[in-house]
Amino acid sequence: MAFKIKKFTLAASILSASLLLLTACSNESASGNKASSDSKSDKVVIDLFQGKVEIADQLKTLTDQYTKEHPNVTFNIETVGGGADGAAALKAKFASGKAPDIFGNGGYQEAQTWKNKLEDLSDQPWVKDAYEGSLDPMTIDGKVYGQPINLEGYGFTYNKDLFKKAGIKELPKTFSELEAAAKKLKAAGITPFSIGYGEWWVLGTHGLNIPFAYQKDPDAFIKGLNNGTANIEGNERFAQYLKLLDLTVKYGNKNPLTTDYNTQVTKFASGETAMIQQGNWIQPMIDKLNPNMNVGILPMPLSNNKAETDKLAIGVASNWVIYNKAPEADKKAAKDFLNWMVTSDEGKRALVEDFKYVPAFKTIEAKDIGPLGNELVKYLDEGNTLSWEWTKFPDGVIQKFGSNLQEYVGGQKSKKEVLKALDSSWNELKK
Structure with missing residues (x-):
């Protein structure tokens, strides 16, 4: 549309x-x-x-x-x-x-x-x-x-001044580039990611939406989950998302599962961290905590194919x-x-x-x-967008997804176990 x-x-x-x-x-x-x-x-x-x-x-x-x-x-x-x-x-x-x-x-x-x-x-x-x-x-x-x-959009909102301090000259648009940027930030004494995985929706809604939106035909994939012809386990995009999640945990703040939304945003707005998985809705909070903060938004890349990764998830x-x-x-x-x-x-x-x-x-x-809204308009103008798929999910499944992924972040589930759990959560609630 x-x-x-x-x-x-x-x-x-x-x-x-x-x-x-x-x-x-x-x-x-x-x-x-x-x-x-x-x-x-x-x-x-x-x-x-x-x-x-x-x-x-x-x-x-x-x-x-x-x-x-x-x-x-x-x-x-x-x-x-x-x-x-x-x-x-x-x-x-x-x-x-x-x-x-x-x-x-x-x-x-x-x-x-x-x-x-x-x-x-x-x-x-x-x-x-x-x-x-x-x-x-x-x-x-x-x-x-x-x-x-x-209209709102999200990805990794980032602190441009901290990127400059760490010597990051090219904005990371692929998974490997994001990993390299995280290493540079850490080497400069800066915590790369502000992660608030105490909030299930950061994982179960916005996070897991990314591999759904990356599907060749998201509607067909969701239909397949509903009729039993498709699975999350074994799907390449979900395996890639777990690698991205691992990256944020490895280079993120301590105690991610006890960090709530307000704390996550505060860490970022105070300059304690360089990136945060949130969208333009945090602009008023940033303006209140740190007026004139120099920020932008990066994609959440699942691969090293820049043609598919340089997109923001945007929707009503x-x-x-x-x-x-x-x-x-x-x-x-x-x-x-x-x-x-x-x-x-x-x-x-x-x-x-x-x-x-x-x-x-x-x-x-x-x-x-x-600045965050302006960046969204830029991505929209260029047509570089990913869809918001979670409103098509079975009622209640996003909360279960969030809980499944929290168990993965906490080490209670392996990659294979969490992917099976995501399928089980969908199958339990689908009509």
Whole structure:
């Protein structure tokens, strides 16, 4: 699918994803939800649940601006990050009858899972402004059920100044070049990788997506896993990914399995490490911890074939959705807020300047999005992208993948054992 951002032609295989990975729940009812906001007055409180800790402050500022312009509307924002923690918390809110009015959804399989809880947004003004293909993850039977939040991409974000200090003149784009760069950094007294493998999603979602995206036909491979004609064990790309994982552990910080996301980012932003497996979503955190830090993004190479390795994994990060059984006043206000966010001057400014988002709408100019966002636009413009495949996986398998790989990093499983475990995890949860 093709995307265009102002002067840039973004030719990419953009697929939906989300750092908030949701699971389904049931047994909630409209009567179990919060009392109608307009039962006694025109005051409306929008309950908004989101999983991106990186933009918690920016989102609060943006909703405060909306409230200033719409005094009858206030927001109750709950931010729960950490993938599984956020999914469990959202599930619990629905189960307890406290479903939020607005929350996130990754699309594709996740959209199908949550379909009976999602408001049809097909008639919203912003639909016509979305880039071609960006609505696909949330489109079911011709109806649009979510607003794409932004485009995101990831690889190895790196510190340009530390690379220069270590004498790295050519950016590593292949596995051998990355290994050589890691050796140079270590020789210069610099820890090459900031690794936070205490977070299952760093491994099970973003990490393992790479060998899936490297398949000649990812959709055909996933279909093969589902019908039993393909396996992860014995597939060259997954063996290559384990070598890349080994490299990061060998040249990474100590105690990777007890290093969480915030610690991982802090180590990188403080200059303690030179590279981190994360994407442009950490730009606001970097700006807060180390303003004007000189950063860029490198690919996560599985081979020494530069034609296939010089690519970043890029996709629709997540989608805002509205609970279809929320009080009518809440749904109306929620729709107005989502429209305001991507059409008003203040909303559009905040998304690019404060959130540092690569916009998913052709009416929002991609400017002042920070160095990481700028690099994404460059890769998109050149068409050097890998797809996000994990939203097509069976429900719950990414968490199991993360656990499998944590056991490998911890030495509890051999290469052969972990590859078998990945197949077993898929087979256990496939429909």
